Amino acid sequence: MLGREKSRPNTEGKGPEGELRNSLRPVVEGLGMSMIELSLFQSRGRNVQVKLVVQSALNRTGNGGEVTGINDCSMVHRAVMPRLELYFPEKEIYLEVSSPGIDRLIKDKGEFVHYIGREIRCFRTDISDWTTGTLIALEDNQIMLRCKDGEAAEPLALPFEIIAKARLSGLPPRNAGG
Numbered sequence: 001m002l003g004r005e006k007s008r009p010n011t012e013g014k015g016p017e018g019e020l021r022n023s024l025r026p027v028v029e030g031l032g033m034s035m036i037e038l039s040l041f042q043s044r045g046r047n048v049q050v051k052l053v054v055q056s057a058l059n060r061t062g063n064g065g066e067v068t069g070i071n072d073c074s075m076v077h078r079a080v081m082p083r084l085e086l087y088f089p090e091k092e093i094y095l096e097v098s099s100p101g102i103d104r105l106i107k108d109k110g111e112f113v114h115y116i117g118r119e120i121r122c123f124r125t126d127i128s129d130w131t132t133g134t135l136i137a138l139e140d141n142q143i144m145l146r147c148k149d150g151e152a153a154e155p156l157a158l159p160f161e162i163i164a165k166a167r168l169s170g171l172p173p174r175n176a177g178g
Helices: 015-030 057-061 070-087 109-115
Strands: 033-042 047-056 092-098 119-124 129-138 142-147 156-159 163-168
Touching: 015 033, 015 047, 015 070, 033 109, 047 070, 070 092, 109 129, 119 142, 129 156
Parallel strands: 047 092
Antiparallel strands: 033 047, 119 129, 119 163, 129 142, 142 156
């Protein structure tokens, strides 16, 4: 449940995954992208697998329309690989770079900021049903949605405590204002 979870581990440089995230973030952001997720898998042998989920930083403005495509992922791959080769000398590196996808499961509170202006679905524990709307704001303990029920409707505040899970709805980005 999003309301009960702690912040994502290793986001502040703790452990190898956190250190790697902090090392790669400036490279990714320098390309106009945002790093949504980083996963690191190391085997006992010579293999290291890194999975990055990235998105165009323009998506964060809520203006919509900017889609992360294969060219963006390729650009990040080319820029990140030399840093990984320095970080893991004498290791065989497998790097996978992808976009969040159209129906991505939002894994923690920190991800919501990346989807302002996007339509999301939240499963609510208070009504045991899904609520769909455009994410228009993120506050300390809640998100604000503009629901499909009418453009003039007041934004709906959903506290994190009642959000069991959330995902992108699969629709293209919309303007956060309505």
